[in-house]
């Protein structure tokens with residue numbers, strides 16, 4: 436007779452110390468009843484308060500020490516929480532993405548790129564690239580993100596850096612009639628196939644109607660590297676990510692800036 | 698640096714759950730029971746991500762064979778740093794019959810399709826304790842294998858694998874492409890933090906069927922019965938050393 440139950444029971448005593456410890460981290464208790472749904476946030480002030488309470492001001496822990504931002508860090512209580520406990524849609528604005536970091540570094544290092552230009556930062560998130568463009572003399576910068584919480588975070592990050600809050604918009608511009616942007620910035624926007632497809636055809640239109648310059652920052656995501664857009668890219672810069680960034684972005688160690696030339 | 702690594706991640710009943718056998722002895726109760734990634738597979742993923750972070754490989758593909766819920770296990774692997782996932786959809790009767798041989802046929806087919814240089818698997822799964830998939834996969838591909846690895850070092854086109862064997866360690870050098878299976882001490886897997894879980898949500902998981910890969914899932918193995926291990930007998934308490942010696946004498950132990 437074949438007996439299969441042994442395996443289930445025998446494994447437990449041989450577990451190393453590491454397992455129970457990691458398990459204990461799962462069990463860490465969080466009181467979030469107060470922020471149960473988005474509807475609880477009646478005003479922008481509530482959102483601001485939530486952002487202040489759940490992020491940390493970070494400067495220097497990324498590729499662009501020139502700017503400060505309120506970001507998610509290991510000190511924040513949600514860092515090790517179960518994702519269901521987070522009350523908003525995913526806080527992409529609380530992360531300074533490696534693709535955005537490279538793009539922002541590039542803007543700081545190459546002031547001519549944005550000086551005097553009309554700039555769109557699409558999927559602005561924390562607003563870093565938009566702020567860099569503005570600090571390097573862009574004549575107009577729009578920080579665009581479909582997440583309304585991101586637009587509040589962008590305003591707060593501008594204030595942190597003593598910048599006049601940049602105009603923000605939550606409209607989904609992908610697929611709309613191309614406006615006359617001189618420069619479109621895309622920090623880490625090629626993480627999703629559908630989004631990449633939409634962006635690809637829309638950007639082609641922007642370039643052909645207004646000769647817009649399109650810059651993309653990406654840390655080598657599988658989705659980007661396997662996308663057809665690869666055929667029309669020119670590498671402009673390559674940055675190694677600081678250790679602290681690598682530690683927060685499992686598996687990623689460098690990030691590049693590309694120009695889209697359809 | 699341009700190499701791809703395939704890592705198998707199995708969805709099993711969580712190691713902390715008390716296992717219950719079905720009354721009809723056909724298997725164990727899985728409905729409504731917490732599942733998670735087989736701990737040895739976590740070690741395999743961790744090793745692959747570390748190789749990527751050392752820039753020794755380019756891409757980590759996590760693959761899981763099983764029903765829809767296997768995608769959750771793949772998501773965990775993606776949150777730990779794997780680049781993309783492949784869900785091999787196996788459900789119903791096929792899933793009940795899915796064993797090391799069927800899984801290794803799938804892995805071997807995927808390894809060719811994805812042109813991988815290295816396959817890393819856990820040395821065994823904590824549910825069936827088979828410890829066969831890595832060996833069978835290597836055999837099907839006719840690749841060298843480094844099983845029970847407690848350390849893996851890249852040396853150009855070879856791997857130096859330190860293996861945990863009875864009575865000590867064995868170090869072998871194998872040529873790539875190769876199969877490595879992870880032992881407990883290979884590394885300590887990282888914790889998937891909330892930002893990494895979020896970032897992983899958009900990573901791509903492709904779903905394929907075994908038939909797409911030309912794999913036949915039929916099995917020659919029939920499980921006759923699944924039973925609980927016999928209950929441990931309760932002990933007795935003795936008051937004094939004399940009592941203990943008397944007890945041992947009476948039971949014929951001394």
Ligand SMILES: C[S@@+](CC[C@H](N)C(=O)[O-])C[C@H]1O[C@@H](n2cnc3c(N)ncnc32)[C@H](O)[C@@H]1O
Pocket residue numbers: 527528530531532533534535536557558559560561562563564579580581582585606607608609621622623624626630
């Ligand atoms: C991966 S984050 C990148 C944020 C920032 N650029 C950076 O690099 O740190 C992607 C951002 O794009 C936003 N987003 C997604 N789809 C969008 C769309 N169609 N239009 C504008 N923003 C979008 C998300 O809300 C999120 O804030």
